[in-house]
Amino acid sequence: MAAPQLIWEVVKGHNSFLRKNLNHTSFSAEAGNLYNKHSYKYSGLANAKTVDISAEGDAVKVSKKRSKAVSQPAKNLSTSVSKKNGRRVLKSVAKEVAGYRPDLKAAAVARAAAVLKSIRVKKAAAKAHCRALMRLPV
16 A cells, blocks of 8 residues: 555545635545545545544444555444443543544544534434424324
8 A cells, every 4th residue: 555645645636525615725525534624634535544433323433444454445444333322422432532543532522522413403303303293183
């Protein structure tokens, strides 16, 4: 595999995940980019060790790229799913990421908090929708 700096130099100008804004700010939509910021530090393409946090139903899924299995896509990601309450999820994410990439700990906790909030909002919307359906006259 090529050096991460070389990969970043190749993809930083033009790639399919790059989203340029009117205010000359660049965002990135790639997997493994916690802040969706177009920079080398947060890049999910260039770095050998990346962390991705997403929602899976009512749980938070933490995926880490395994640096030893780069050439084997099926074994490339190591995932863990947390179905705990909010504080426990944030604590487990912080602990897991601090041992893997300490520089991304704050970003991972912020992303996990945002994912937890989106799950909570989805549950509330679904509950309100069910109540509204119950009030309809037959």
